[in-house]
Amino acid sequence: MKPFAATRSASTLLTLLTLAVAVGFAMPLLAMLIASVQPTNRLGKPLFDHDRPILAAQSWLDLLRDAAANYQNVLSSPIADFPLYLKNSLVVSFLASAAMTLSSAAVAFALARLNWKGRDAVFALVLASLVIPFPVVMAPLYLVFRNLGWIGTLLPLWAPACFGGAFSIFLLRQFFLSIPKELDEAARLDGCSEFSLFTRVILPISAPALAVTAILQFVASWNDFLSPLLFVNHQDLYTVALGLHMFQSQHGGAEWNSTMAATLIAIVPVLILFALAHRSVQDGIATQGLNS
Amino acid sequence: MATKASNLRGWIWASPFLIGLALxxxxPAALSIAYSFTDYSLLDPPVFVGLDNYREMLADPALGRATLNTILFCLFNVTIGTILSVAIALLLEQRLPFSALARLIVFLPTLVPIVAGSLGWMWVLNADQGILNRALAFLHLPTPNWLGDARFALPAIIIVSLWSIGSAIVIAGAAIRDVPAALYEAALIDGAGPLRRLRHITLPMITPALTLNIIMSLIWSTQAFAAPLIMTRGGPQNATLTYAMHVYNNAFVFGRMGYACALAWVQFLATAILVALALKILTSLSHARPLR
Known part of the structure; x- marks a missing residue:
């Protein structure tokens, strides 16, 4: 529907407005990108100006050299071991993503495809658990992890994902509900057990929804700042998010070009993942708004 | 046809979530209640102090400031965020040139780790070299020291938070797309202009999705503290100290776990009342189905 863009001049105006919105939202990312490829003495200046004409080949060579120097500085920084933090983030995000998807799928299977007493109560509990704010439990959660012997390991960052999460369960349940019931009956007539109904029928059909769940959890774990801040006490276990925070506080915000290069290093992996699957991820988020 | 055996199997499939929820x-929520009646430094065993922690809250000047800041943050973040996300969603659903690109761009900030986004904005808002003040100076407008000035720090944090309303835009956009075209056609025949169509068709039809957006934004806003922690550490002069940051400081910086737990519980109760109230108002505003 085009309730507003009725006339041509209105269309033009709205197109300009659309561009303004896009530029506004992209501006901080562009500012970060530009700062990350500039030497300290050019910070805050545009990429090209009369000192560095855009048409001269030398400008482009200088740009590449400066960019390489900044990113090299970050990756070989003596105060922060970014290659290690990247590895930690990758391990944590991958494990959390796999664990969350599988466990949430099992719970969602029970909520969407099985007939049992208590099902509605458990689903209500899933929704209710969304309401308990993290700050309420974060302090005692530290004590729970300490008693489990998890402080000093990466476990607090991914092991809780083995128990499913309300949002993933909700998302997968919605998808499982849309699969025709006849499929279950046919599979059962063929002598399929409940377990193989789950692994051989429901899971393969639901590959797109599983992928969305996995990607959203990967991004959430990659971006998580509070859990590493609270539960990780050793620098060898830092994730990229926490390492970035530490890197910036140690610099005192002086070297903006290195800080922005480090920031880009933290962002790019998530953007690549998103680029591979952005349509399905946005659809997954949109289903939150639909009533069941 | 729920049998005893199938009931048991249902609980087994759902058990990961139930165990995780309990653990x-x-x-932690139960521990939090218990510790809220104690003096607990994490190093020594907790000492029972009755209601002392709750009494102390009344005489904690930083808490007063933190509560005020959190209320202001919630108020502006939720109202501006809701209006902005609906306006942008309406704009981006007009199927104009660049709409698809703009939809992609407004969603990108939600993927950026909060540490990275906060650092990027610290650069954008940088008093001397930041792109925002350069633009303001170019237009001969005042150039405040955004994060260093107590009057501008909280508004700056709100702007940063508004940058990542992409999920709300996606949800509102999906709801707008789902409005039956027949309704608009009928309104056109009746001679309803664009504003009346917005007021009497679009807004009522997307109210369930907006309710979800508003409630999520409200819950999230009451818990906000990662961005101010990174960008200003609550300063200058506590101008950006939020309630959740005060909880964090007490638990993990000042070593006052008991007091932090009492603070967290008061926050939970206040948030629950606020959310229940908001839900009641929102559902009475619309004749649409209640949020499920």
Whole structure:
């Protein structure tokens, strides 16, 4: 529907407005990108100006050299071991993503495809658990992890994902509900057990929804700042998010070009993942708004 | 046809979530209540002090400031965020040139780790070299020291938070797309202009999705503290100290776990009342189905 863009001049105006919105939202990312490829003495200046004409080949060579120097500085920084933090983030995000998807799928299977007493109560509990704010439990959660012997390991960052999460369960349940019931009956007539109904029928059909769940959890774990801040006490276990925070506080915000290069290093992996699957991820988020 | 055996199997499939909920949410929540009546430094065993922690809240000047800041943050973040996300969603659903690109761009900030986004904005808002003040100076407008000035720090944090309303835009956009075209056609025949169509068709039809957006934004806003922690550490002069940051400081910086737990519980109760109230108002505003 085009309730507003009725006339041509209105269309033009709205197109300009659309561009303004896009530029506004992209501006901080562009500012970060530009700062990350500039030497300290050019910070805050545009990429090209009369000192560095855009048409001269030398400008482009200088740009590449400066960019390489900044990113090299970050990756070989003596105060922060970014290659290690990247590895930690990758391990944590991958494990959390796999664990969350599988466990949430099992719970969602029970909520969407099985007939049992208590099902509605458990689903209500899933929704209710969304309401308990993290700050309420974060302090005692530290004590729970300490008693489990998890402080000093990466476990607090991914092991809780083995128990499913309300949002993933909700998302997968919605998808499982849309699969025709006849499929279950046919599979059962063929002598399929409940377990193989789950692994051989429901899971393969639901590959797109599983992928969305996995990607959203990967991004959430990659971006998580509070859990590493609270539960990780050793620098060898830092994730990229926490390492970035530490890197910036140690610099005192002086070297903006290195800080922005480090920031880009933290962002790019998530953007690549998103680029591979952005349509399905946005659809997954949109289903939150639909009533069941 | 729920039999005893199938009931048991249902509980087994759902057990990961139930165990996780008990271990990582209910147990810490219960511990939190218990510790809120104690003096607990994490190093020594807790000492029972009755209601002292709750009494102390009344005489904690930083808490007053933190509560005020959190209320202001919630108020502006939720109202501006809701209006902005609906306006942008309406704009981006007009199927104009660049709409698809703009939809992609407004969603990108939600993927950026909060540490990275906060650092990027610190650069954008940088008093001397930041792109925002350069633009303001170019237009001969005042150039405040955004994060260093107590009057501008909280508004700056709100702007940063508004940058990542992409999920709300996606949800509102999906709801707008789902409005039946027949309704608009009928309104056109009746001679309803664009504003009346917005007021009497679009807004009522997307109210369930907006309710979800508003409630999520409200819950999230009451818990905000990662961005101010990174960008200003609550300063200058506590101008950006939020309630959740005060909880964090007490638990993990000042070593006052008991007081932090009492603070967290008061926050939970206040948030629950606020959310229940908001839900009641929102559902009475619309004749649409209640949020499920």
């Amino acid at each position: 990582f949410t209910l147990l």
